[in-house]
Amino acid sequence: MVAKGEKATLTYYGLAFSLPFLFIFCAFILYPLLYGFTLAGDLSKYQELMQDNLYSMAIVNTLIYVGLGVNIKMVFSFFFSGLLTFKEHTLVKVLRVAYLLPWAIPALSAILSFRWMLNADWGIINYFLVSIGLPRVLWLNSYESAMACAIIFHIWKWAPLWTMTLFAGRLAIAPELYESAKIDGANTLYELRYITMPLMKRLYILTTVLSTIWTLGDFNTMWLLTGGDPGGKTHLISTLAYKYTLFVGDVSLGVSSYIILMPVLFILIFVLMKSVNVPGVS
Amino acid sequence: MAHNLKSPKSKKILSAIIINFLALILLLWIIFPVYWMIVSSFKTWEDLFRPDLFVLNPTIESYVTVFTQSYFRVHLFWRQMGNSILVSSGTVAIVLFVSIFGGYALGRMYFKGKRYIGTVTLLTYLLPSTFLAIPYYKVMTSYGLYNTPWALMLAMGALYSPYGMWILSDFFRGIPREIEEAALVDGASKLKIFYKMFLPLSGPALAAVSTFAFLMAWNDYLFALLLLSSESNLTMPLVMGGFLVSDEAPWNLFMAVGFIYSIPPVIFYYSFKKYLVTGIFRGAVKS
Numbered sequence: 001m002v003a004k005g006e007k008a009t010l011t012y013y014g015l016a017f018s019l020p021f022l023f024i025f026c027a028f029i030l031y032p033l034l035y036g037f038t039l040a041g042d043l044s045k046y047q048e049l050m051q052d053n054l055y056s057m058a059i060v061n062t063l064i065y066v067g068l069g070v071n072i073k074m075v076f077s078f079f080f081s082g083l084l085t086f087k088e089h090t091l092v093k094v095l096r097v098a099y100l101l102p103w104a105i106p107a108l109s110a111i112l113s114f115r116w117m118l119n120a121d122w123g124i125i126n127y128f129l130v131s132i133g134l135p136r137v138l139w140l141n142s143y144e145s146a147m148a149c150a151i152i153f154h155i156w157k158w159a160p161l162w163t164m165t166l167f168a169g170r171l172a173i174a175p176e177l178y179e180s181a182k183i184d185g186a187n188t189l190y191e192l193r194y195i196t197m198p199l200m201k202r203l204y205i206l207t208t209v210l211s212t213i214w215t216l217g218d219f220n221t222m223w224l225l226t227g228g229d230p231g232g233k234t235h236l237i238s239t240l241a242y243k244y245t246l247f248v249g250d251v252s253l254g255v256s257s258y259i260i261l262m263p264v265l266f267i268l269i270f271v272l273m274k275s276v277n278v279p280g281v282s
Numbered sequence: 283m284a285h286n287l288k289s290p291k292s293k294k295i296l297s298a299i300i301i302n303f304l305a306l307i308l309l310l311w312i313i314f315p316v317y318w319m320i321v322s323s324f325k326t327w328e329d330l331f332r333p334d335l336f337v338l339n340p341t342i343e344s345y346v347t348v349f350t351q352s353y354f355r356v357h358l359f360w361r362q363m364g365n366s367i368l369v370s371s372g373t374v375a376i377v378l379f380v381s382i383f384g385g386y387a388l389g390r391m392y393f394k395g396k397r398y399i400g401t402v403t404l405l406t407y408l409l410p411s412t413f414l415a416i417p418y419y420k421v422m423t424s425y426g427l428y429n430t431p432w433a434l435m436l437a438m439g440a441l442y443s444p445y446g447m448w449i450l451s452d453f454f455r456g457i458p459r460e461i462e463e464a465a466l467v468d469g470a471s472k473l474k475i476f477y478k479m480f481l482p483l484s485g486p487a488l489a490a491v492s493t494f495a496f497l498m499a500w501n502d503y504l505f506a507l508l509l510l511s512s513e514s515n516l517t518m519p520l521v522m523g524g525f526l527v528s529d530e531a532p533w534n535l536f537m538a539v540g541f542i543y544s545i546p547p548v549i550f551y552y553s554f555k556k557y558l559v560t561g562i563f564r565g566a567v568k569s
Contacts, residue, residue, distance in 0.1 A: 014393025021384040021443055028440035029406050036417035083304055091305035098312055104551035106501050108522040109540035113319040116533050127333035217410020219504050224523060238412050245416050254416045269408045
């Protein structure tokens with residue numbers, strides 16, 4: 001048992017050590033967050049948003065971008081991480097070293113490179129299409145292909161991070177399970193269905209939830225790849241909110257356009273907070 | 283043939299072919315955009331518009347132009363590169379400072395309210411930073427930090443400290459209790475134990491935290507876009523974003539800048555790769 005006086009000292013020490021975090025949290029997270037809510041209190045802004053066609057487009061686009069982007073990326077990462085477990089093959093060894101490159105290089109460098117590859121006149125992708133007898137595509141000039149390019153870029157840039165996480169999950173599965181299945185004559189598909197998938201299910205769902213939260217806030221990809229064009233039709237909520245803030249000059253319209261995401265976001269954050277350990281208490 | 287395909291040996295060869303083939307496709311997918319950036323950066327202006335997959339007449343012309351700042355979009359290259367370095371190292375310093383103390387409190391101390399602090403770190407980590415960006419635009423102005431590197435360093439310091447606190451709290455928790463008790467018996471104070479014993483041991487964990495904070499800050503575009511205004515204060519991502527609205531398009535030069543900017547994070551990443559942990563899901567992963 002700890003004496004009462006000592007307990008008070010411990011609390012004092014604990015809070016003193018947490019002070020830098022508490023300070024920076026209050027000044028740069030909590031206050032801006034509350035301030036954001038006060039900016040979003042003007043109800044006439046919502047009327048304005050409801051009448052804005054670009055805003056309803058942006059909601060649909062966000063659903064498409066997050067829905068397709070996250071799910072394709074996660075399924076892709078799941079199989080990608082599986083391939084990485086075949087470490088006895090030469091090319092897999094190389095891949096294990098190289099696969100995190102898109103994650104490590106800055107988003108801006110990567111986007112510049114994609115914009116150059118997608119360039120309508122001189123881009124390598126159109127060169128390739130023409131050389132096999134197909135017509136040029138103006139990738140960023142039509143709604144469908146611009147959206148597709150953004151989703152593909154998102155997968156290229158972010159799949160490695162989730163591949164790494166799912167790969168760590170695969171390595172944590174006891175190898176004996178696979179060994180005994182092999183002895184019983186199980187094939188790869190059987191192992192996938194009855195060992196890997198059930199044991200990875202929880203991690204897969206949690207990573208998908210976290211990735212959904214972060215992708216809802218993804219601004220760079222769409223802003224720098226399409227800038228909302230053609231005709232403002234490819235805006236996401238995040239890019240349109242920014243446009244309202246800086247180009248229209250209406251900060252409270254910018255914050256208000258985010259509010260529609262709040263319920264979704266809070267549910268997802270709540271789910272995650274219930275499912276992972278609270279740091280420091282375990 | 284049909285019989286051969288079923289024999290264990292040919293089955294093994296077949297699966298080796300399939301696996302290596304898939305790995306090759308993924309390698310091309312991963313590497314090509316980076317390869318194309320590097321190749322284009324070494325091409326001459328004339329070669330740039332030909333689709334050769336290799337550099338036929340390699341030139342460092344683009345790099346010279348960038349380093350001598352002799353093109354108007356990079357006329358402040360060194361200054362703006364310096365801004366990026368300043369903002370990233372400042373963010374690393376703030377994250378380290380906050381998470382060394384906070385991580386020690388979470389990992390090694392027992393006190394009332396610890397659970398709340400843990401929950402708050404989790405909430406901060408989960409929040410997409412975009413949600414704070416627009417309020418920052420106003421808040422940083424009222425703090426008098428608008429258009430200064432401090433605005434970026436403090437915003438990112440706050441957002442990325444929680445992750446640092448977890449890595450360090452896990453690390454501190456892993457140090458055996460007996461060592462600490464022995465020191466206590468010898469009459470060392472709690473503070474002395476912290477900086478004489480725990481801090482010197484925490485090198486690898488500090489490397490992991492620094493790598494994470496550096497990569498995040500080096501990558502930042504949105505905060506810089508909202509919180510910086512004068513040209514001499516811009517960080518490199520904003521300068522690179524400016525290339526995209528350019529009427530002129532010296533893509534070899536743009537690719538050179540993109541490549542130069544990629545070098546520090548890639549070095550950082552590959553040097554400290556083994557210390558990078560899975561973060562929030564480490565509990566779920568350990569099973």
